Amino acid sequence: MSKYKVNLKINNIPISVDEGTTILDAARQLNFKIPTLCHHDDLCVAGNCRVCVVEQKGNRALPASCATPVSEGMEIQTNSLKVRQARKHIVELLLTEHNADCTKCFKNGFCELQEMSNAYRIGDHVFIDLVMEKDKVTDISSPSIEKDDSKCIRCQRCVRTCTSMQYVSALAVTHKGNDMRISTFLDKPMNDVVCTNCGQCINRCPTAALTERSYIDEVFDAIYDPKKFVVVETAPATRVAIGEEFGMEPGTRVTGKMVSALRRLGFDKVLDTDFxxxxxxxxxxxxxxxxxxxxxxxxxxxxxxxxxxxxxxxxxxxxxxxxxxxxxxxxxKSPQQMFGPLAKTYYAEKVNKNPADMVVVSIMPCTAKKFEAERPEMRGSGYKDVDYVLTTRELGRMIHQAGIDFEKLEDEKYDSILGExxxxxxxxxxxxxxxxxxxxxxxxxxxxxxxxxxxxxxxxxxxxxxxxxxxxxxxxxxxxxxxxxxxxxxxxxxxxxxxxxxxxxxxxxxxxxxxxxxxxxxxxxxxxxxxxxxxxxxxxxxxxxxxxxxxxxxxxxxxxxxxxxxxxxxxxxxxxxxxxxxxxxxxxxxxxxxxx
Amino acid sequence: MENKIKKVDLIFGKVDYLDILSKSLKRTRDELILDVIDSGLRGRGGAGFPTGLKWKFAKNEEADQKYVICNADEGEPGTFKDREILTEAPEKVLAGMALCGYCIGATEGYIYLRGEYNFLLPSLNKAIEKFHNELKKLKLDFTIRICSGSGAYVCGEETALMESMEGKRGEPRNKPPFPTSFGYLGKPTSVNNVETLVFALMIAQEGPAKFKEMGTFDSRGSKVFSVSGDTPSPGIYELELGMTLEQFVEEFGDGDTKAVQVGGASGFCVSRKEFKNTVIGFEGIPTGGSMMLFNSSRSMFNILNDYLEFFEEESCGQCTPCRVGCQQLLKGIEAVKKGIKPPKYLEELQKLSDTMRIASKCGLGQSVPNPFNSIINNFREEIIY
Known part of the structure; x- marks a missing residue:
């Protein structure tokens, strides 16, 4: 389809873009970054957080730049006084319905709302805090995903992910007005609904309303328990992504550093799910x-x-x-779950360990693996085959916590056997x-x-x-x-x-x-x-x-x-x-x- | 005392609607649409978009199917005129829909009927059945169905209405695209208020000139009003547009009217001192029909509080300024009343309401500032003390 060009001005700079381009994308082409929250490159347009509003000449209202296509002769201001005031109001409104216990929060330091609050220097709230104590309850029913509605800013990224991208629709918008929330079928617990635990919602949640169930403490407890023989297995996809937790480019191959870091964390053996x-x-x-x-x-x-x-x-x-x-x-079974029973039978015999004293930890790019490890049928070894599943993100966090300078690590090799x-x-x-x-x-x-x-x-x-x-x-x-x-x-x-x-x-x-x-x-x-x-x-x-x-x-x-x-x-x-x-x-x- | 208000009988008067339709079918669609444009008819639901233009846009779209939707989700507090029209003159509404269908090229029409009006279903269905038989004689292919709402105020917003009809959550869509190009099921759709459709039919009968004679430059014709509150004569009246509130209050007030809420909860509150200079119409204060009169026994704080409770609950909740803004305005005036926040906090709230007006996604959030600012500006003391 041939595209028509549309001419417009953004912050007085003329630009010509393809018909159908949003104001947001046109502004990006001119290197103007308009802040967004409900917008996500992977998802369909929502236009509901309104953080990205801009001023359009001749329009009394401020259109949402993510949801508005350009039109011929349009004149847009992305940072006018009107826009700044509205944007500041909107961010503050979001903060009033958000449980802003940032210092305690899992997402502290990489929360998009926090970043925006910081950018607009919203110090003392002018408006009234709307989060009630009774709402500060986290759904921890699922072994994979935790859902904390008090952190939710209703951007619906998770809903769009769950519905359009995954066709699962475990999460949906329910109720309306002040009661509007992201919930499940009949408000049931997450573990009791159609959720596949894929965790794609977590990847797109701008705050900590959806996070993985973390087992970092349990794993450190096992590592420091002298009676336990703790082996770790790493999934294929972790080695090209863990670097991102340390500021590296996506796709950077850091297999050797990851192995090295796992040894420094104290795992007894570092093995490979690739096997x-x-x-x-x-x-x-x-x-x-x-x-x-x-x-x-x-x-x-x-x-x-x-x-x-x-x-x-x-x-x-x-x-x-x-x-x-x-x-x-x-x-x-999946590679993770083939590894577990082999580790506690074949491998235990080879290294002369009592499987009862073994702890198998897996590092996975996945949250559904946490659920998988909990399945009752995953006890082929006579024990729980895989004891703890950590995400790539959790491993990154452990490395940070242990003070390991990941980037400077020398490459090391997996242990044998079960490491080839x-x-x-x-x-x-x-x-x-x-x-x-x-x-x-x-x-x-x-x-x-x-x-x-x-x-x-x-x-x-x-x-x-x-x-x-x-x-x-x-x-x-x-x-x-x-x-x-x-x-x-x-x-x-x-x-x-x-x-x-x-x-x-x-x-x-x-x-x-x-x-x-x-x-x-x-x-x-x-x-x-x-x-x-x-x-x-x-x-x-x-x-x-x-x-x-x-x-x-x-x-x-x-x-x-x-x-x-x-x-x-x-x-x-x-x-x-x-x-x-x-x-x-x-x-x-x-x-x-x-x-x- | 002689009253200057002219009462009109276009909406409820009996007409030979089939004759109007059959004569219209002999004319071209463009001619009919031009008449509606020329008449100056604007949408009677409240927003006031020129009806003829809407039909023209829908007509100009190329599509295998188009739809006519009659918006009968009359949810604005204080409005009850569509109920009366659908009770007294349903056949005129149906004929208006068929006329619109002919003009824009749609063969299917829907009445989106407010859930609370389900008691009208038997009589409406009967009227539709009769009308379908009559259409056969006219050889006009047009089918009307009823779609029942479930009580959400926001579903009166045309795009939320269509989402609801499609079986989805009733949330307003992003615009553009507008319904005339991407409406119900993604097809070009003309959504018109009940009253608008009847006026369009009457314009087809009487010609645009007669309609244009009435009213003012920006507000042509007459309008059905729902009069309620502190008045000795509540009810439904079709009145010529362009009167001042002073004239209106003279006719309907109880002699002690301190304020009139024009246009329902989402409209403006006008205080006594402004009655004289306020024209009811698009050059002054527009209304979808609701006129609520308040006398001095009423607390304006309570009234504003009620409205805000209504909006807090009826916001669909998707966009931030409306969802959280409504809660903040409500909690805010309560805090000021109780002395938890200082009176000047009202100014912060008014600034916030300005943001709601310009940054909300749909008309709901955009119009909450209307009652808020007009009541605060006119009755600040009643809010604080």
Whole structure:
């Protein structure tokens, strides 16, 4: 569509922009930063906080610059006296309904409202404080997300995230007027509603109304308990994002520094979830090939397409919304939950520890992993498999608290065993990564040759498009896989739950002939997870994704089935994928849940 | 004593509405719209947007479907004239909708009926059924349905109204785009007040000249008023626009009128000393019909307090200036009354109300300063002491 140009003046400077551009974006092009609160680059326009109002010549009212498109001949002032007075009033109004216990607040120092209050030098409140003592109650029912309404400024970023981006609608606006609030179905506790714990709302909340449930103190208690043997596992996507907590660019690869910092924090062993990501490929890949064989050779009625099960937000989403398709979901646990039981059985034996004295901590880009670790079925080792789940943000905070100068740390390597990983394990962090890793392995198992893509980079499954499709022709197979000769393996990838919904609806309608589908709850996959550093937007996610692919290419081994520790694990302990031990430790089942 | 107020009977008088429609259908849409523009008819719900222009904008849009919505969400405190029109002359409202549909190119119309008016449903449905049969004879493709509101004041705001009709939370939208280009279900929509539609029908019958003769330059024609409060003759009256409040009070007052709230809770409070110089109409103080008279037995503090309680509750709550502003104004006057805040705090509140007027998202928050400032300015002592 060809765009018409619109001419206008902002602060007396002429500018010509595309038709449809908002005043806010036009001002940004001229390097005028208009403050915003309800606006978020990832979300649809709301125009409700009114902080971004500007003065328009000939208009008695002050339009919200985020919600108003430019028009020909418009003359805008972004900082006139009228605007300044209105903006100051609005920020102060927000402060009067906000529980401003900043010194005690989790978001102290990186709260957008606090920043704005500071910018406008709002000292003594002129107006009356509206926050009542009775409202200062935090919903801590969920193991993943805490909701504190007294901090809420009703910008509805969370609602738009939950509804438009994730199609979950656990959070919605309820009541009106002075009673208007962000709430759940019938005001039920967060753990009792359709919430998938994806934490995308946390990533977009400008204040501390939505935060992760923090387990930092519990982890430090364990570290300083001499009786406890505390091992930590780190998810793929954390290593390209944790640097942001120390002012580094998104996507900066700081794996070695992160390992180093974890040792300095006092963890007894620093291990890698990437290892179990590789293991997931072995199990899930075998599961897929088994299902295909059952369908093509045995003529069984097998649930296809098979859906990945690495993303706990996605799993809970499916349990709520598409529980009639739960058979399609791979029975493989996520890499985090494969790690836990292995650590407390195989690894405990190897390092000669009593699993009862072991504490497994995982560092995740995710808040849903906290819920996942609490699932009753996640006790394959006979103990709670993963004891504590910390987000990337929480790890950043621990490092700050311990006074570790992250940037100056020397690179260190993961401990062995359960610390070896491949490029395939690392790309689990990106949307399309599980698919790419699975294809690298499955294709080679079936044909004996590497996937036919330059440098092992399977481009069609990469990128930020919401739903991606690819087809790989399988030919010249090994004799034992003859039933796959000439088959076009059709795969699809979705990230962000609204895209997952699109794909699932197509499957339900019988309008999709895929064999294998990868779904991640968060936009961009785990690199855009709900536990990752704030802020997030497309640019940030693209940089992190690029970091993940660089990390992959820097690895010597880039295929899961070549991970020597995985091979050793099968030889000495598991014996074979989908074997008896795997079934006990690495596979799980799912629970249908209600829609609300 | 002779009264200068001219009573009119355009709205409630019986007419052959089918004859008006059939004659109109023989004319072009542009001609009909031009007549409405020429008549100077402005929206009778309160905001006063020129009706003909609204129809022209909607007509000029290209779309596979357009809608006519009759706004019968009459929620403004002190207004009850649409209820009467829908009771006494429903067929004229329906004919007005059909006329609008013909003009803008819509084949579907909705009456958004205030929840509290659900008792009108049986009679309205009957009238609609009869009207549909009559339309068949005229060979005009136009269907009318009723959509019931659920009691939120803000749903009288046209974009909130459409959100509500779409099954969503009744919150005003960002404008632009305006409903004439992006309205109900995203289609071009003309939202008109009950009374406006009847006037449009009458203009089609009488021609614009007769309508234009009445009223003043900015406020043509007549208007239905809902008169209430301290008056010996409360009720509904169709009066020519342009009278002064002095004339109005002479007719309707009880001899002790100290103030008139013109335009309902969101309108202006005019005190006795200003009656003479205040014209009721767009050049003076406009009204959607509500005229509340107060005599000296009334506490203006209580009145303002009631209005603010109403707005505090009826704000949809999405935008900051309105949601929090209403609470601050209410808590503020209470604090001043109790001596917790000094009298000069009222000036801070008035500054805040200025912000609400210019920075709120919709007409609700933008008009709360009307009663607030007019009552504070006229009756400051009653608020403080």
């Amino acid at each position: 179990t990501a590789d293991l997931t490929i072995m199990e899930e890949g075998t599961e897929l090939l088994t299902r295909l064989k059952e369908a093509l050779v045995d003529g069984k009625d097998v649930a296809l397409p098979m859906l990945t099960s690495c993303s706990p937000g996605w799993i809970k989403f499916q349990e709520h919304l598409y529980h009639d398709l739960l058979d399609n979901l791979s029975t493989c 990983s491949t490029g395939a394990g690392i790309i689990f962090g990106n949307t399309g990564g599980v698919m790419e890793a699975a294809l690298r392995t499955a294709y080679e198992i079936v044909t004996g040759r590497e996937v036919p893509f330059t440098n092992l980079s399977i481009r069609p499954v990469r990128g930020m498009e919401g739903v991606k499709e690819a087809s790989v022709k399988i030919k010249d197979v090994k004799p034992e896989w003859s039933f796959l000769e000439g088959v076009d393996l059709n795969v699809a990838i979705a990230h962000g739950l609204v895209n997952a919904k699109t794909l699932m609806d197509r499957i339900k309608a019988g309008d999709a002939n895929y064999h294998f589908i990868e779904i991640m709850a968060c936009p961009g996959g785990c690199i855009g997870g709900g536990g990752q550093p704030i802020p997030t937007n497309m640019e940030v996610r693209k940089k992190r994704a690029a970091g993940v692919y660089e990390e992959d290419e820097a690895m010597v081994i880039r295929k899961s089935h070549e991970n020597p520790e995985v091979t050793e694990l099968y030889e000495s302990f598991l014996h074979e994928p989908l074997g008896h031990k795997s079934h006990d430790l690495l596979h799980t089942h799912y629970t249908p849940r209600k829609r609300h």
